[in-house]
Structure formats: C-alpha cells, structure tokens
Amino acid sequence: MSNVLSGHPRMLRQSIRKGKFIRSTGGLHLGKVQANLVMLPASEALEFLIFCFRNPKPCPVIEVVEAGSFEPIVSAPGADLRTDIPKYLVYENGKLVTETTDITKYSNQQMVSFLLGCSYTFEYALLNAGIPIRHIEQNTIVPMYVTSIDTKPTHNLYGPLVVTMRPIPKRQLEKTIQITSQYPSVHGSPVHVDNFQDIGIKNLSKPDFGDPVEIKKDEIPVFWACGITPQIVAQTSKPPLMITHSPGHMFVTDLDNDKLLVDESILINRLED
Amino acid sequence: MSNVLSGHPRMLRQSIRKGKFIRSTGGLHLGKVQANLVMLPASEALEFLIFCFRNPKPCPVIEVVEAGSFEPIVSAPGADLRTDIPKYLVYENGKLVTETTDITKYSNQQMVSFLLGCSYTFEYALLNAGIPIRHIEQNTIVPMYVTSIDTKPTHNLYGPLVVTMRPIPKRQLEKTIQITSQYPSVHGSPVHVDNFQDIGIKNLSKPDFGDPVEIKKDEIPVFWACGITPQIVAQTSKPPLMITHSPGHMFVTDLDNDKLLVDESILINRLED
Numbered sequence: 001m002s003n004v005l006s007g008h009p010r011m012l013r014q015s016i017r018k019g020k021f022i023r024s025t026g027g028l029h030l031g032k033v034q035a036n037l038v039m040l041p042a043s044e045a046l047e048f049l050i051f052c053f054r055n056p057k058p059c060p061v062i063e064v065v066e067a068g069s070f071e072p073i074v075s076a077p078g079a080d081l082r083t084d085i086p087k088y089l090v091y092e093n094g095k096l097v098t099e100t101t102d103i104t105k106y107s108n109q110q111m112v113s114f115l116l117g118c119s120y121t122f123e124y125a126l127l128n129a130g131i132p133i134r135h136i137e138q139n140t141i142v143p144m145y146v147t148s149i150d151t152k153p154t155h156n157l158y159g160p161l162v163v164t165m166r167p168i169p170k171r172q173l174e175k176t177i178q179i180t181s182q183y184p185s186v187h188g189s190p191v192h193v194d195n196f197q198d199i200g201i202k203n204l205s206k207p208d209f210g211d212p213v214e215i216k217k218d219e220i221p222v223f224w225a226c227g228i229t230p231q232i233v234a235q236t237s238k239p240p241l242m243i244t245h246s247p248g249h250m251f252v253t254d255l256d257n258d259k260l261l262v263d264e265s266i267l268i269n270r271l272e273d
Numbered sequence: 274m275s276n277v278l279s280g281h282p283r284m285l286r287q288s289i290r291k292g293k294f295i296r297s298t299g300g301l302h303l304g305k306v307q308a309n310l311v312m313l314p315a316s317e318a319l320e321f322l323i324f325c326f327r328n329p330k331p332c333p334v335i336e337v338v339e340a341g342s343f344e345p346i347v348s349a350p351g352a353d354l355r356t357d358i359p360k361y362l363v364y365e366n367g368k369l370v371t372e373t374t375d376i377t378k379y380s381n382q383q384m385v386s387f388l389l390g391c392s393y394t395f396e397y398a399l400l401n402a403g404i405p406i407r408h409i410e411q412n413t414i415v416p417m418y419v420t421s422i423d424t425k426p427t428h429n430l431y432g433p434l435v436v437t438m439r440p441i442p443k444r445q446l447e448k449t450i451q452i453t454s455q456y457p458s459v460h461g462s463p464v465h466v467d468n469f470q471d472i473g474i475k476n477l478s479k480p481d482f483g484d485p486v487e488i489k490k491d492e493i494p495v496f497w498a499c500g501i502t503p504q505i506v507a508q509t510s511k512p513p514l515m516i517t518h519s520p521g522h523m524f525v526t527d528l529d530n531d532k533l534l535v536d537e538s539i540l541i542n543r544l545e546d
Contacts, residue, residue, distance in 0.1 A: 042319065045319050046315065046318050046319035046322065046385070047339070049319065049322050049323070049326075050322070050337050050339060053322075053334065053337060054337075061326065064323045064326060064327075066320070066323060066427055066428055068428065112319070154339055155339055155341065
C-alpha cells in the first residue's frame with residue numbers, strides 16, 4: 001500500500017477504482033489538493049453554479065465537469081469521478097438513500113459534476129507554518145456547526161452557512177488569517193472569530209457534525225465556511241438525484257496545494273491559463 | 274443633462290429607461306464599473322456560465338441574474354436590465370436580427386442575464402496612474418483583433434480569443450501590467466505583449482473591430498482579453514435567442530471601480546460578503 005500512498009495520486013485513484021482502498025483520504029498526499037464532489041442533473045446544475053458563484057466561501061468551485069463526461073481534465077486528467085472516490089452518498093429527492101463505493105450505474109444520467117475546494121489545503125499550509133490543528137492532533141473529524149448566518153440564496157437554493165472550527169493560539173491568530181486568506185479557493189479567510197453565540201452556535205462542545213475538540217486557555221475558536229454547506233443547501237431544492245462524496249472520503253487531485261495560492265493564480269479558475 | 278451625468282448612476286439609468294439617453298456610455302461616470310451584458314435562455318445558460326468559469330480573462334462574471342428577474346441586486350439595485358442600457362443587439366439562432374433600445378418584449382422569456390467586467394475599469398486606473406490610453410486620446414473605439422489563441426471550450430461553445438490593444442510606453446509597461454493584474458474581474462493582466470504575429474494578428478493597422486491607433490516609437494503593443502469574445506463564442510452554439518448590449522453602450526452599475534481591486538475583494542463574487 002505504501003507505494004500507492006507515496007506515489008502519484010493517480011496510483012491511489014486507481015487503487016480506489018479497483019475497490020482496494022475504501023477509507024478516509026485524510027492525511028494522504030498532503031501536498032495535493034483534495035476536493036468535495038457534488039453531482040447534480042443538468043437541469044439543477046445552473047442554479048447550483050449560480051449559488052456557488054454567490055457563495056464562494058462555502059462553495060469554492062475548482063472544476064466543473066459537464067454532463068456527458070466524468071473526467072476532470074484540469075485537476076486530474078484520466079480520472080473518473082464515478083469510481084475514483086472511496087465512498088459516495090446518493091440522495092434522491094433530497095433524502096439520503098445509500099452510501100456506496102461505485103456510482104457507475106448512474107452513468108447514463110445527464111449529471112454535471114462540481115469539484116469544490118476543501119480545507120485540507122489550508123490546514124496543510126497552517127501546519128507548515130507551525131500552527132497546530134487540534135482535530136489532527138486528536139485524530140478526529142473537524143467540528144462543524146450550523147450557524148445563524150444565511151447563505152446568499154437563489155430561487156430554490158437557500159439555507160444556513162455551516163462552519164468548521166479550529167482553536168488557534170491567540171498569538172498566531174493574525175498569521176492564521178493571513179495564511180488562509182491566501183487560499184480563496186479552499187474557503188479562504190475565516191468568517192468569524194471568537195464569540196460563537198454571535199453566529200448562533202449554542203455549545204461549542206456539541207458540534208452538529210464531527211467531533212468536539214479541546215480549546216486551551218490561550219486559544220480562541222476560529223470559524224471557516226464549510227464544504228458541507230452546499231450539500232445541505234442543495235437538498236433544500238430536493239433534486240431528483242444528487243451524489244456527493246462521503247465526508248472525509250475526498251477526491252484526491254493532481255494539483256499541488258500551492259497552485260491554489262492567491263499569488264499563484266488569483267482566481268482558481270485561472271489554473272488553466 | 275449634466276445632473277444625469279454627474280449625479281448617481283441611477284439617474285443616468287432612469288434617463289436611459291425613458292429613452293432620453295441613447296448613446297455610448299464611454300467616458301461617463303468614470304469612477305463606476307460599466308458592464309457587458311449577455312442574456313441567454315435558461316437552457317443555454319449553464320454551458321455559458323461554465324464557459325465563463327473556464328475563461329475568466331475574456332469572460333469575468335460580475336453578476337448573474339436568474340431567470341424570472343432582470344434586477345442586478347448586487348451591482349445596481351432597482352435597475353432593470355431590459356430598459357436601462359442605451360442600445361441592445363438581439364441575435365436569433367446566432368444571427369443578428371436587430372439593434373434596439375428596449376427589450377421588454379422578451380420579458381416573458383426565461384432569460385438568464387450575465388454582467389461581465391469591462392476594460393473601462395482598468396483604463397480608468399491606468400489614466401489615474403499617468404499612463405496614456407491612445408484610443409481615448411484619439412476619441413475612437415479601442416482596436417480589437419481575433420487571435421489564433423483558442424478559448425477553453427465547452428461542448429458547444431468554442432472559438433478564438435478576441436483581444437484589445439493599447440500601445441504602452443516601454444518604460445511604463447511594468448506598471449501597466451501591475452495595475453491591470455490588480456483587476457482580475459475586468460480582464461486582468463495582459464494576455465500578450467509585443468510580437469503580434471505570435472498570436473495570429475497580421476496587421477495591427479487593420480483591426481477586426483474598432484479603429485486603428487497610432488503606435489509611437491517608444492511604445493509597444495499590449496494585448497488584453499476582450500469582452501467581445503463571449504458574444505462571438507456564444508454565437509457558435511446558435512442559441513434560439515441571445516441579447517447583448519451594443520458595443521460601447523454598456524450597463525452602468527453603482528459599483529465603484531475600486532471595488533474590483535484584488536485587494537478589495539480577491540474574487541469579484543465576494544462583493545456580497
């Protein structure tokens with residue numbers, strides 16, 4: 001397995017495709033961009049893309065794959081989004097119907113695929129800068145909270161912003177904000193710092209998703225827009241079919257995290273330039 | 274008329290709406306963002322938005338107005354995109370059928386409206402920095418050229434990149450690139466500098482659109498992606514209906530040009546934050 005994890009991400013994706021790797025991609029290929037997946041019927045895709053455009057912090061679009069193809073030619077040429085993710089969630093009419101390792105049976109559907117940025121990228125940058133990430137230290141899933149902040153709606157897509165929280169040492173707050181600001185395509189700068197009640201969170205030790213983390217005396221909670229938001233929001237319109245990755249089981253791309261630095265490409269969609 | 278031109282852009286738009294102002298918006302409200310318009314049926318809009326996402330330099334999206342509304346609530350609340358532009362072009366099945374001042378008769382169509390950034394914004398910034406703009410000095414229309422550079426296609430949308438050209442004094446080239454790089458949502462940095470044959474232009478004195486300009490001895494031609502590109506590309510798919518502004522007759526928004534500075538909002542679609 002070690003060659004799969006240390007080699008080119010293509011090897012990991014092929015292993016996933018063969019059903020030989022069915023677990024979280026957290027901690028794998030740390031220098032590479034991992035992405036959230038949202039697949040929707042073409043009929044629902046325009047509104048979702050407008051929603052992403054209006055809400056770039058929770059929904060930073062890295063690549064759109066048109067109906068008729070499942071190959072993300074910019075971020076992972078040769079990959080197949082129907083097979084190369086360890087686990088998928090399938091929603092029908094807004095309800096979760098199954099968790100599965102292979103969605104090729106939906107191949108004949110006119111599905112548009114969206115790859116959205118994931119905070120693994122900025123966590124990697126924070127760690128490299130000597131800023132600790134508690135849930136990584138604890139080996140748990142980042143705590144997520146549904147807030148009282150509304151996303152910018154479209155006609156049928158609306159709902160609350162979901163945030164992740166990381167406790168940050170006060171003396172490293174400025175550096176943390178600076179670093180994550182440089183990654184607008186993976187949620188970017190924090191949406192809120194400190195007083196959690198102000199954004200409708202009642203109890204930090206009871207996250208809506210993920211696991212609680214310890215907050216030490218010299219630390220304050222810092223909140224970023226979360227990639228769960230688009231999945232929850234997309235369900236408000238109850239699309240006939242929606243497929244996403246299963247949380248933690250991300251799509252591992254060929255892109256280097258540094259490629260998402262604002263200095264490298266002011267807009268992520270300039271990657272192709 | 275002077276109060277219309279010196280007051281709030283809303284006054285100009287109302288004057289346009291009443292049919293009292295039917296000419297180019299060039300030189301008006303210099304501090305405000307002016308925008309290109311592309312309106313397409315909802316059925317064609319997803320592919321166009323994906324095309325814009327893949328080609329942000331020629332197609333920098335400032336706002337998307339969903340079908341069912343013609344009010345750009347972010348960039349000009351209260352405005353009506355069917356009446357507040359001095360002149361429109363109407364294409365049917367890819368062919369220009371009319372130039373008109375009012376498109377309310379298409380109100381019952383399910384049209385999605387796209388406002389795209391326009392180089393007036395960065396020209397204003399260049400002028401403020403003491404960099405001359407030849408076609409403004411000459412009071413002519415910027416020269417535009419169809420290049421040999423292909424845009425990044427979608428299934429049905431493809432075509433060559435169109436560029437504008439401005440002769441820039443060599444000693445001010447670096448400054449020019451710096452300034453326009455700071456405005457990614459209005460075409461951003463140049464796509465090419467100097468050797469025009471390299472991008473398939475045969476004769477600088479014979480632009481495909483607009484007027485030729487003099488290039489002085491100490492100057493070199495600098496090329497930027499042009500807002501005409503999406504109109505030309507959209508015609509490749511021959512949509513049943515496409516409505517655009519008439520060149521030079523732009524939509525004048527309420528947004529300050531400075532709002533489009535990368536420092537102000539790394540992504541233009543963060544304007545709403």
